[in-house]
Amino acid sequence: MEAVSSRLSFPGRRLASSRSALPPAVRIIATAVLVAVAYHFGARFGEQLRFLPVTTSVLWPPNAILTATLLLTAPRWWWVYLLAAFPAHLLGQPAARPSSMAALLFITNCSEALIAAVAVRALGDAPGRFDTLRRMAAFIIGAVLVAPFASSFADAAVVSGLKGEPYWLVWRTRFFSNMLTELTLVPAIILAITQGRPWLRRASFTRRLEAVGLAVLPFGMWALVMLAVEHSSAFRASPGVPLALLLPALAWAAVRFGPGGTSVSLLTTVLLVVWSGSRGNAPISTIQLAEGVLALQIFLISVGIPLLLLAAVIDERQRAQQALRERLSFEELLSHLSGAFVHVPAHSMDAAFETWLRQLGEFLVLDRVTLYRFSRELGEFIVGYTWSAPGVPAVSRVSVIHDFPWLVPQILREQPVGFARLEELPLEAVREAETFRRRGVRSNLAIPLVAGGRVLGSLAFVTVTAERDWPDELVQRLQLVGEVFANALAQKEAEEALRSSEEMKSAILASLASGVAVLDRHGRIVEVNDHWARSARDGGVFGAEVGVEGSFLGACWKAALDGVAVAREAMIGTESVLNGSRTGFSLEYAWGAPGAGRWFALSVVPLKGPDGGAVVSHTDVTERKHAEMEAQRSRQELAHFTRVSTMGELTASLAHELNQPLTGILANAQAAQRFLDARTPDLGEIRAILSDIIDDDKRAGEVIQRLREFLRKGEAELSLLDVNVLVRDVVKLVSSDALIRSITIHLDLVPETPTVSADRVQLQQLVLNLLLNAMEAMTECEREHRRVTVRTRLTEAPAVHVAVEDAGTGLRPGTEDLVFEPFYTTKHSGMGMGLSIARSIVEAHGGAIWAANNATRGATIHFTVPLSKAKTP
């Protein structure tokens, strides 16, 4: 019990310690006034309860009032209440009595109450409660036996000392009178204060009826006794018999109404007997002697004590049984609750929470039960589910963090927090107290909902119509409930996360511009997105017409049989991805009429999962394809344009190249004419001339042929080329130009045949651009340095590596990459396209191009083109 109670975040929950909480001054003063008034009227009433001429009252209520006060209040305020009673005491004293005696009697009265309170506190565990045998026994020993016994010595001393009455007689009188007072009045007063209202509120109609019956019964019985005494001398002779008639009512009270009912019933009986006797009514009138009063008191005490003990025992047993029943039904509730949440499908989770909050609320007779969910994003508790009893306002929207700055951290520390009444809240919870008061909350218990080591929320049990205790056992049980709810919440959160991740997944799939199908490892489609389905509807594209459960491979196979060549390729590629022999596969294909059709890209990648499979995506790439073709055409046009302009640069050189054979032809032909004019033409010479003319003509034709090839406009055409031959051809093209510029071109070519698969025109242009670039770089330098070297080498790649080395001014440091950018130029004339085009040609052939300064002078442009596996034809 200690362990659990320490888990509650503040200890004021238990009744005793809650009384020790500082009451407001108003409350103390009001209590003090009440004590004084009660004391005064108690004294006035006690005066009435005397069997004249005996001076001592049968009952003396003021002492019981003091004892009850001290049992119900904190010891540190006792002095206030005792002081408050003093004026009332003096006021009630007979005028004849000396004030010293009155004061002394007050002291002895106080001493009795003090001894009783201290002894009950020492013996029992809860002063002011009579609901267990131990508590009742502590009360009887401390307040009924010890206190009257001890205080009566002082009492007797005062009375005998000041009035000269015999000491032991006074002692005896006082002792029994005080015993009876404490026994009958203290439990009645205390229980009326503490239990009266709750009992009245809780009791059913039949129970109230029974209580009325019990209250009326002694009077009825007493009336019977009166009648009997009146008419029967036997009754008159034996007063015990009529008294015994009162026992059934007392026993009834003890069995049915617990200590409270018993003490009230006992008090009623005593008052009835004493009141009746004090008026000289039978049968007490026959014993109007001190001994008679004493006998009556002893009779009532000896009947009262066992009855009160019996009532306590019965009460304790009943409560134990009740607790057991409650525990059993609670456990039944709990097991239903846990069972209910085990197999709740996600969609009825909300309903389950609502239902069980209601069940709990009704079971515990609460006014409101609310489940708050803790949002980590907001750092705030949000009302998740709530139930309110009929007529109780629903939970209001609040900022929990703002309104419960003290409570929230406790919950987040997994600490349950409860209070039976607002006064129990500690001082630092001032904001909580204010919030609860504003919302009419009388008592509250907040249980943290913890699962997987984190706080998911809180379960709040609220009463607004009455205060309510939260016994440790209940808190423990509600923590079990909290665990069930927390696990259900965690499950719900997990399901929500799963659902949102699935929603996210399908949202992603739906947003893709491609048709996507997920295949299992047998090629069966397990999931498709909208786009896939749509392209199936639009028709035409192979494979897309099969939906979920269909076989993509089968669809490919069917399309292949229908003569779709690409479908066969797709089937083989997909199979190879599915069996793991390829890590991916893609192809592009045209669909529909040439020119008007569309282009699609099919890509198959392995599905990264334990069961394998693949993801097929099917994208309309028509736009991209058109753009690519457009770009390709632009590139070709640009390349052609640059070739034409390059030729412009080479005009002089070409003129020379053509002029040489033309000059040879003209000279030879005219020489021949002249030889024929001779009388004896040298036919051998003329034959030689004609042979030279033919050679020159062929030579001129070759030049023109080369030029035409170079300027040819058209699409790229791959063929197997010997790079060495190509380099030599291009060097021939520029050799005249080199001559004009006094540049020597040196060739250092690899002895093997470097065969590449490339477009001849493009590769020629590449080498030409590099050569012209190299020659251009040397315009400014000394003649003797004007030398261009072209090297070819084979690399391990395998590729051919071509280096064009000049001896010019070199590259400005840091511009090695810039030179390949379009429109980058250091020349005054020129577009700066030469090297840019060179780069695009190299890259189109799968090679690399780079520039570097030479160690001594000038720069070298390098490029590589992968070797073809085939040999030059």
Place this chain on the structure above:
Amino acid sequence: MTPVDATVYVVDDDVSVRRGLDRLLRSAGHRVVTFGSAREFLEHRDIVRPSCLVLDIRMPGQNGLDLHESLVAAGRDIPVVFITGNGDIPMAVRAMKAGAVDFLAKPFDDKELLDAVQQAISRSASAHRVVPLRRGVSGT
């Protein structure tokens, strides 16, 4: 009309041009000696008179203009007829300033060449006459 014993030296790197010019000049009755490069010509010591030089400008190694300038500098004042496939003005101006007899753009007509050669030879012949005279005067 053709003076006998005149020698025409031809320097051109293109063998076909060389052979064509050789035949053309021979058909006109000249003695012809051909060279493939400036160096070959310079190595040929015995230059006879009267003579002229038909010189291609664009050649690998030392080009025609350079050769002419070095001849002038060395005092070997042989009349020169330049031939070039690329008749650009600056080159022609430079050639004429250096004392060239003529400047012919390839391809050229036989008459043009033969006239130019004739003119050059006669210039060479007159120079040839003056020199022995002067030499004779000084020798006497």
